[in-house]
Amino acid sequence: MDSAPEIPFIFDSDALIQILLAGQQQIFSILISDFGVRSFLMNEVDTEIRSNRKFGSLVKPKLDKALKGQAIKLLAAADLDRMSSELSNAISLSDIRELGMDYGLDVGIGEAHTHAAGVLLNCPTVSNDWNAIRTLQTKGKELPPTVLRSFDLFGFMFLENYVGSHESEGILKELKTQGEWMPPSLRNSSFEVGIREMGCRLSTSLGVSASAAGWSAPFFLKRVDPKSR
Numbered sequence: 591m592d593s594a595p596e597i598p599f600i601f602d603s604d605a606l607i608q609i610l611l612a613g614q615q616q617i618f619s620i621l622i623s624d625f626g627v628r629s630f631l632m633n634e635v636d637t638e639i640r641s642n643r644k645f646g647s648l649v650k651p652k653l654d655k656a657l658k659g660q661a662i663k664l665l666a667a668a669d670l671d672r673m674s675s676e677l678s679n680a681i682s683l684s685d686i687r688e689l690g691m692d693y694g695l696d697v698g699i700g701e702a703h704t705h706a707a708g709v710l711l712n713c714p715t716v717s718n719d720w721n722a723i724r725t726l727q728t729k730g731k732e733l734p735p736t737v738l739r740s741f742d743l744f745g746f747m748f749l750e751n752y753v754g755s756h757e758s759e760g761i762l763k764e765l766k767t768q769g770e771w772m773p774p775s776l777r778n779s780s781f782e783v784g785i786r787e788m789g790c791r792l793s794t795s796l797g798v799s800a801s802a803a804g805w806s807a808p809f810f811l812k813r814v815d816p817k818s819r
Contacts, residue, residue: 595676597627597798597811598669601662602704602717603638605740606631608770610649610656612761617743618661620752625811628669629662632707634690636664638700645768665707673711681710696729697722708734714800714809716740718771723805735800736809738791741773745790748781755782 609617621627639653640646656662663669667683674680689710690703701722708715714736723737744761747753758781765772776784791808801807
């Protein structure tokens with residue numbers, strides 16, 4: 591039986607730092623094993639994280655471990671070659687970097703290359719930077735089919751019963767302690783109440799699909815059939 595196509599998620603530095611701060615690297619393993627989603631970051635994002643003055647030294651060991659175990663990968667030419675069979679046109683790293691440089695005239699280099707990859711690969715990106723999204727929209731730039739927030743992934747893990755209430759409250763507490771961004775509904779609420787009010791953009795369905803309503807609409811994942819593994 592043929593396996594289902596690989597689905598890439600491209601992570602920006604702000605969202606990835608929150609996942610590492612919260613100790614939720616299991617997200618990457620669960621996405622690939624249960625939903626066929628492979629997590630990637632661009633080299634530009636890797637550089638941003640390691641040079642982050644506040645959190646770089648804190649999250650670097652976790653990032654190194656995740657990369658070494660290939661739970662998340664630096665997007666490479668070999669990955670793009672593999673994905674090309676599912677795309678109408680082959681995409682190269684040069685293509686992504688050319689578009690990323692264009693986007694980088696208006697937003698940070700990490701966000702620029704993350705969203706450029708999402709646009710060209712027609713796949714979700716994971717970013718908390720609303721200012722960058724708004725700027726790209728204002729400039730008339732194309733955005734990925736879906737932009738997920740870190741809390742969409744935290745919410746997905748909770749709503750799909752991969753983590754319980756106690757662990758989820760710990761995520762919220764840690765990120766509040768670090769002074770990190772979070773959706774308004776979670777700032778003065780429990781995780782369970784706030785995440786439901788937030789409106790999670792990641793959910794499950796009978797098939798993989800992005801809404802035609804735009805980048806802020808839900809993205810649906812299909813569970814991998816164990817027989818196809």
